[in-house]
Amino acid sequence: MPTEFAINALNYKALAAVLLIGVVPLLFVGMAVYFLGQDRISQLAALGATSLAVIIGLLGIWQLSVIRLTADATTLTVGGGAYAVSVPVAHIDRTSARRRLPGSDDSPLTLRTNGIGMPGLSLGWFRTGKGKAFAAVTDPAKVVILPTTAGYMLLVSPEDPDAFLAAIKRL
Template identity: 30%
Template sequence: MVEEYLLAPLTSTGHWSFIVLLGILIGLGVFIYFKQMPKVSKAVAIGVLLPMVLAFSWMFYKVNDAKLIISSDTVSLDVPFYGFTIPLSEVDLAKAERIDFSQTPALKPDLRANGVGMPGFQLGWFRLANGQKAFVATTTTDNLVLLPTTRNYPLILSLESPEKLININ
C-alpha cells in the first residue's frame, strides 16, 4: 500500500518570489550580453547564469507537484533537487504532529545550511531556532507537520491536507 500526501502549493508570495528572482537573473543576463567586456568573461558569466535560470525555472515548475510518499517500508520525499528516501522504520509516524511556529518558535527554520530560502518557500537543510538540524519543505506557515526521525533530525513539511497524515496513526 502506497499513500501520497501532496505538499501545499506555492502561495502568491512564493510565486512572486520566484518570478522576481527569475526576472533579476534574466535581467542580469541581458545586461551582461550587452555590456562591453571580453568575450571570454562574457561567456563565463552567461555560462554560470544560464544553469541558474534553468534550475530555478525547473524548481518553480516542479514545486507545486511535490509530495510525501509513504509505502510499506519507505518514506520518500519527492521535491525538486532535495528528494530522498528513508526506511519507514526510521520515521516515527505515530509522533507526527501539526505545528505552528507562533506556538513553537524553537522549531522555526533559522539558518539555511543547504537549500533554498525565500519569502513563501523554504526547501532543504536548515538549522532551527533551537539549534537542531531539520529538513524543511514549506510553502506556507499553515498546515505544518513535524515528522520525527531516528536520524537526529525531523522533517518539517507544509502539507495540503495534514489531517490525513495525522489521522493514519
C-alpha cells in the first residue's frame, strides 16, 4: 500500500508567482487592447489575451496541486504533472539519506536545467554543487537529501521531514 507524504506545493508564494508572472500581465494586456482599440480585431485580441490568462492560471494551479511524494515497497515517486520521477527504492542510498540543516550549503540548487523555479516551488531537474538533482522543494527549511545510485540525488521537502526519513529508512 503506497504511503503519501504531503509536500504543500499549493502555497501562497507559488500561487502569487503564478498570478503575478503568468496571469496579471496578460489581463492587463487584454484590458489595454480592449479599451484602446475600438474595432472587432482588438476585441478578439482582448478575448484571446484574457482566455490565455485563464488557461495559464488553471494550468499553474493544476501543476501545483498534483505534486506528490509517494513511497511503496519498491518505488519512490516524486513530483507530478509535467515533472515527475520514479526511483526504485533499491537505487536510494538510505543510509546516506539526511535532512539538510537550515542555512547550510549542503547541495543547494544552482542551475535549473528542466523544471519550474519560482518563489515557493523548485520542481524538476537542477544542478547542485555535487551534480544532478531532481527537486520537489517548497520549503528550504524542510529539505531531505536522498542520494541515489542512478547518478543523481533527490531533494524533497515533505511537511514532516523526520517522519519521511524514518519511513524511507524502513523500506
